[in-house]
Amino acid sequence: MMNWKNNKFQIAVLLLLLAILAALIALGIFSNDQSVDSVAYVNLQRIFEKHPARLAAENTLNQKAAEYQQQIESEYADAGGSEQKEIIQKHQEQLQELEAELLAGVIDELLAVIEETAAEKELKFVLEEEYILYGGYNLTESVLERIEAQW
Known part of the structure; x- marks a missing residue:
């Protein structure tokens, strides 16, 4: 069960980083x-x-x-x-x-x-x-x- 929590945390961090990257790209493109x-x-x-x-x-x-x-x-x-x-x-x-x-x-x-x-x-x-x-x-x-x- 420890690995699942670790993987879930890693996925959450990855999704958060992707969201931040997408926001930065959108700001750069649409600004x-x-x-x-x-x-x-x-x-x-x-x-x-x-x-x-x-x-x-x-x-x-x-x-x-x-x-x-x-x-x-x-x-x-x-x-x-x-x-x-x-x-x-x-x-x-x-x-x-x-x-x-x-x-x-x-x-x-x-x-x-x-x-x-x-x-x-x-x-x-x-x-x-x-x-x-x-x-x-x-x-x-x-x-x-x-x-x-x-x-």
Whole structure:
């Protein structure tokens, strides 16, 4: 009778292991989320440098700087020493605010394109290239292609 109990236990363990194996296989086959461990990285500096919105923002900033320069020259001639400093400081602050606003717009657009590209490729994580030591998928070219297609 001892052998029968042992065999019954062995059969139960075998059936349990088969059930676990079947469940794991079913989860692998039927899972819609195949990207649980998918990690990609991008070279933000390269994407930023090639983004057409950055060039447009830079041109806008340069045009505004030229306008401010003309305003400073016309106001500067009629002003005294302390007023001259105030005029220059006022225009510098306005230029810095514009630069921050334009830069934020470019960064927002860049992040949106990265998110769209990652979602299309069913990636869960996208990191900056400089923080990757090993592995991962380089998403930089895909992001640049998407930007080029949109512009």
